[in-house]
Amino acid sequence: MKVLVLGAGQLARMMALAGKPLNISVKAYDVGSLQVVDPLNTRVVYGDLSAGINDADVITAEFEHIDHQVLAQCEASGKLKPSSNAIKTGGDRRLEKQLLSNNNVANAKHAIVTCKQSFDKAMATLELPIIFKSALEGYDGKGQWRIKSADQVETIWQDIADFLKSANPEKPQAIIAEQMVPFDREVSMVGVRKADGSTLAYPLTENHHTNGVLSVSLALASNQTLQNQAAEIFDKVANGLNYVGVLAIEFFQVGEQLLVNEIAPRVHNSGHWTQQGADVCQFENHLRAVCDLPLGNTELIRPSAMVNVLGIDTLPDEILSIPSVSMHWYGKTQRAGRKMGHINVSGSNKEELFERLIALAKLLPSQDFPEVLSYVTAKA
Ligand code: AMP
Numbered sequence: 576m577k578v579l580v581l582g583a584g585q586l587a588r589m590m591a592l593a594g595k596p597l598n599i600s601v602k603a604y605d606v607g608s609l610q611v612v613d614p615l616n617t618r619v620v621y622g623d624l625s626a627g628i629n630d631a632d633v634i635t636a637e638f639e640h641i642d643h644q645v646l647a648q649c650e651a652s653g654k655l656k657p658s659s660n661a662i663k664t665g666g667d668r669r670l671e672k673q674l675l676s677n678n679n680v681a682n683a684k685h686a687i688v689t690c691k692q693s694f695d696k697a698m699a700t701l702e703l704p705i706i707f708k709s710a711l712e713g714y715d716g717k718g719q720w721r722i723k724s725a726d727q728v729e730t731i732w733q734d735i736a737d738f739l740k741s742a743n744p745e746k747p748q749a750i751i752a753e754q755m756v757p758f759d760r761e762v763s764m765v766g767v768r769k770a771d772g773s774t775l776a777y778p779l780t781e782n783h784h785t786n787g788v789l790s791v792s793l794a795l796a797s798n799q800t801l802q803n804q805a806a807e808i809f810d811k812v813a814n815g816l817n818y819v820g821v822l823a824i825e826f827f828q829v830g831e832q833l834l835v836n837e838i839a840p841r842v843h844n845s846g847h848w849t850q851q852g853a854d855v856c857q858f859e860n861h862l863r864a865v866c867d868l869p870l871g872n873t874e875l876i877r878p879s880a881m882v883n884v885l886g887i888d889t890l891p892d893e894i895l896s897i898p899s900v901s902m903h904w905y906g907k908t909q910r911a912g913r914k915m916g917h918i919n920v921s922g923s924n925k926e927e928l929f930e931r932l933i934a935l936a937k938l939l940p941s942q943d944f945p946e947v948l949s950y951v952t953a954k955a
Contacts, residue, residue: 685753704722
């Protein structure tokens with residue numbers, strides 16, 4: 576099978592690596608250069624998208640902010656999985672909120688802001704603190720503002736008004752004003768759905784963010800009631816989109832209730848631990864789903880964790896001397912804050928995992944991994 580991935584970043588690369596043993600060849604469409612490349616070495620395979628579409632059996636995506644004309648061209652070939660509608664929904668918080676409300680899925684109280692009048696209305700209906708998020712092109716905490724006290728209202732409104740004014744008129748922007756949720760923790764579920772409607776989900780993952788970006792994910796055997804609640808929501812969302820492939824849902828956990836924060840119609844950073852903690856990783860299961868092959872086991876085979884490597888391209892070699900530590904570099908040019916790689920760690924039980932995780936965190940340069948040691952020590 577030949578799969579074309581829209582987007583040529585680390586997710587396409589990890590799909591290519593996972594596809595090799597199955598004889599699935601993966602090419603990637605680089606949305607920057609508009610060329611089709613080999614995601615493992617970025618060598619150009621085709622100079623334009625049309626040749627890539629013709630050559631592929633299946634087309635899929637590694638991110639949701641893809642030009643709508645490109646999506647339409649791929650969909651017209653009949654090869655695009657998931658659908659352009661599912662991809663667009665993940666890239667527009669208005670559509671995402673609509674999907675959640677159409678399927679009775681709990682999420683934070685919110686309002687849509689497009690002008691001063693709707694901003695004032697949102698301020699009157701929501702309680703402080705409030706978070707404002709751009710409907711389009713927002714990810715990893717970008718395009719966001721927070722109002723914690725009444726004295727910030729005017730300044731933040733000015734920032735939002737400037738942002739709305741500067742938006743491309745061909746892509747109408749809006750802001751989602753959302754009640755800040757006093758969550759106990761953030762968790763996510765990565766699951767997979769086939770065209771026949773069958774689904775499987777990996778265990779819930781606990782996620783720790785630093786400065787709005789994922790820093791550590793922990794996959795431990797979790798509370799079955801919570802797992803069932805998340806799996807039920809996963810099915811509602813995936814069925815609501817008639818989804819094919821891997822889909823991730825991020826939640827706020829408040830007591831025993833899960834509120835959806837956002838959905839990602841693709842393989843997800845919080846599912847990278849599946850490369851070592853499950854029989855079949857999220858990348859392979861995504862390929863299996865879009866190629867209509869039987870899905871692989873998604874159970875946790877051993878407690879596992881993932882630590883993101885941001886902005887640096889070397890690490891002390893000694894980390895590899897810790898048992899069950901796996902390094903995954905993405906082969907990217909270094910840039911401050913850029914996702915450069917990740918480290919997976921596993922243990923045969925929770926105690927062993929944390930022993931290894933703490934040993935790892937102590938070897939990582941603390942300035943490049945803020946909060947990692949304190950977080951894993953507190954969770955041990
Ligand atoms: P997002 O881009 O929507 O995932 O937001 C980035 C981060 O901001 C999340 O991972 C949360 O830590 C925080 N956040 C976003 N929305 C809310 C909310 N409604 N209540 C509390 N924290 C939030």
